[in-house]
Amino acid sequence: MALRDIKPTRSELINLKRKIQLSERGYKILKMKRDGLILEFFKILANAKDSRGELLRKYERAAEMMALANTVEGAIGVKSAAFSVKEVPEVHLKSKNIMGVVVPQIDSNKVRKSVIDRGYGVLGTSTVIDETASAFEELVEAIIESAEIETTMKRLLDEIEKTKRRVNALEFKVIPELTEARDFIKMRLDEMEREELFRMKKIKSRNTA
Amino acid sequence: MGVNISAPYIYVCTRMRMRKSKLLPKEEYQRMLNMSVSEITRIVGESEYKQEIDELGTTFKGIDLIEVALSWNLAKEYQKIQEITPGTLKQFTQVYLRRWDIQNVLTILRGKMQGVPSGKIKEILVPAGSLDKVALDRMLTEESPDRIIEMLKDHRMFPVLTREYPLAKESGSFSHMENELYKHLYANIINDAKSGVKGGASFLAYIQLEIDIKNVKTLFRLRADKVDEEAREMFIPGGSLSLADFASLNAIKDLNEFIDMIRANISNDTLHVLLDEVKTKKGGVQYIEARLTRVQLEQMEKMSKRNPFSIHPILVYLEKKKYEVFNLRALARGKESQLPSEKIVDYLVM
Numbered sequence: 001m002a003l004r005d006i007k008p009t010r011s012e013l014i015n016l017k018r019k020i021q022l023s024e025r026g027y028k029i030l031k032m033k034r035d036g037l038i039l040e041f042f043k044i045l046a047n048a049k050d051s052r053g054e055l056l057r058k059y060e061r062a063a064e065m066m067a068l069a070n071t072v073e074g075a076i077g078v079k080s081a082a083f084s085v086k087e088v089p090e091v092h093l094k095s096k097n098i099m100g101v102v103v104p105q106i107d108s109n110k111v112r113k114s115v116i117d118r119g120y121g122v123l124g125t126s127t128v129i130d131e132t133a134s135a136f137e138e139l140v141e142a143i144i145e146s147a148e149i150e151t152t153m154k155r156l157l158d159e160i161e162k163t164k165r166r167v168n169a170l171e172f173k174v175i176p177e178l179t180e181a182r183d184f185i186k187m188r189l190d191e192m193e194r195e196e197l198f199r200m201k202k203i204k205s206r207n208t209a
Numbered sequence: 210m211g212v213n214i215s216a217p218y219i220y221v222c223t224r225m226r227m228r229k230s231k232l233l234p235k236e237e238y239q240r241m242l243n244m245s246v247s248e249i250t251r252i253v254g255e256s257e258y259k260q261e262i263d264e265l266g267t268t269f270k271g272i273d274l275i276e277v278a279l280s281w282n283l284a285k286e287y288q289k290i291q292e293i294t295p296g297t298l299k300q301f302t303q304v305y306l307r308r309w310d311i312q313n314v315l316t317i318l319r320g321k322m323q324g325v326p327s328g329k330i331k332e333i334l335v336p337a338g339s340l341d342k343v344a345l346d347r348m349l350t351e352e353s354p355d356r357i358i359e360m361l362k363d364h365r366m367f368p369v370l371t372r373e374y375p376l377a378k379e380s381g382s383f384s385h386m387e388n389e390l391y392k393h394l395y396a397n398i399i400n401d402a403k404s405g406v407k408g409g410a411s412f413l414a415y416i417q418l419e420i421d422i423k424n425v426k427t428l429f430r431l432r433a434d435k436v437d438e439e440a441r442e443m444f445i446p447g448g449s450l451s452l453a454d455f456a457s458l459n460a461i462k463d464l465n466e467f468i469d470m471i472r473a474n475i476s477n478d479t480l481h482v483l484l485d486e487v488k489t490k491k492g493g494v495q496y497i498e499a500r501l502t503r504v505q506l507e508q509m510e511k512m513s514k515r516n517p518f519s520i521h522p523i524l525v526y527l528e529k530k531k532y533e534v535f536n537l538r539a540l541a542r543g544k545e546s547q548l549p550s551e552k553i554v555d556y557l558v559m
Contacts, residue, residue: 067543067548068495068546068548068556070546071539071542071553071556072495072535072539074276074280074539074542075333075542076280076332076335079333080319083320083322083323084319084384086381086382114434114435114436115430115431116384116439116442117382119382119383120383120384120387121385121387121388121391122443123387123391123392123423123443123445124308124311124315124387124388124391126495126498127426127495130434131494
């Protein structure tokens with residue numbers, strides 16, 4: 001806001017003072033929100049590190065088990081057992097609110113199954129199929145957990161970035177400009193008051209002379 | 210062993226022993242453990258499997274070529290044995306190989322239910338049983354599982370399929386049907402063996418051994434998965450264990466107690482040695498399963514030496530041929546997946 005566009009009036013000053021008050025309040029709240037979000041983010045970051053590590057471990061185990069299943073049962077045996085999968089895991093997406101940020105909450109069921117519920121017969125297959133299926137069930141669970149944590153983290157980061165930009169804009173642009181405008185109006189009003197006083201004195205002295 | 214042994218029996222048993230002697234020796238596997246996939250492919254391509262490798266070379270490549278060629282060779286060999294065995298030996302061999310029919314029919318039914326293209330299903334069929342390539346191809350052209358079952362009207366698994374399929378269709382799971390089919394297979398084998406035909410007793414002795422080993426494997430597997438309630442469904446009758454024994458064994462939580470009870474119920478020295486080892490060494494279920502398979506083969510070999518002109522030499526060859534194929538596949542797949550040789554060797558049946 002250029003100073004030359006500002007009307008140095010009392011009502012404008014009152015308006016500006018209100019705006020400054022509002023901006024300062026907003027600044028404080030946004031700063032608190034930013035700090036709160038950062039705290040939440042660090043809490044989730046620790047979980048995310050664990051879950052990512054767990055996910056990698058489970059992926060490696062599943063890949064190893066698949067290699068072993070292919071070795072023991074052959075691709076034919078593994079594919080034949082895979083045909084028996086009757087139910088795919090169900091994923092339910094809900095949302096929760098962390099300081100105004102809507103983050104997903106993922107619930108899943110039918111991921112882990114017992115050997116009876118997997119759809120293949122126990123008498124026609126071997127243990128390696130059970131262990132491979134179990135390793136992949138664990139992997140799917142880890143993916144779902146990681147998806148929730150990492151999406152939450154991403155959304156929090158976006159929100160932190162947005163809030164940080166707002167806080168900075170208020171701190172370094174909006175509030176200083178408003179303060180400057182307020183000071184300018186104050187100065188202009190004082191100036192005008194002094195001019196008025198001087199004019200009045202001049203008129204008075206002319207009248208007495 | 211009977212005193213009067215007919216010439217065709219002697220002939221076929223001798224041929225089986227000859228074929229068995231042509232199988233890859235243990236040392237060859239040890240040598241192959243140090244080879245790369247391409248070297249293994251070359252060795253397989255220069256051996257008994259050459260014809261299949263050449264035939265399938267245009268359709269499959271790399272590791273898939275090896276696996277499919279091995280399976281085709283196994284199927285061809287089993288079909289040939291069914292052709293050359295005479296009289297009751299043929300009947301026993303056919304009923305013994307019916308397990309491949311179960312596997313193929315279930316694969317087709319499951320594939321059709323899942324909407325898998327026929328070509329993809331065909332790749333994983335092994336026509337080693339009574340249903341040959343032509344019969345399986347005919348089944349593959351049918352889209353409806355009901356029609357596929359209808360086509361098996363003359364097969365011995367038909368009553369179980371008609372009884373179990375509606376339930377399987379409704380629940381979407383074929384596991385119960387699969388278990389029932391295998392139980393029915395063993396019941397049929399026992400019936401045939403007990404029907405009074407010549408050589409039935411030898412066949413029965415082997416089948417009882419197989420059922421015992423299968424039940425023990427199932428018990429170890431159920432323990433690992435902590436299945437309690439539906440365990441009875443997995444029991445195969447006809448062996449040394451009764452259903453009550455099986456259920457009570459499955460309920461035992463302590464490993465030592467569990468092993469002691471198996472020892473008390475099944476009298477088999479080789480098995481006892483393995484069980485003692487499991488008690489002290491405590492290997493995983495996969496390791497125990499592989500060792501139980503070795504115990505079974507060892508016992509079969511002993512039976513075959515005791516009864517040289519019976520069904521035993523044929524069964525030993527059928528099993529040894531199957532494990533040669535499994536071993537070669539395991540070596541190739543294991544090498545391709547870069548599994549360490551020490552790990553691959555644990556799963557070889559030598």
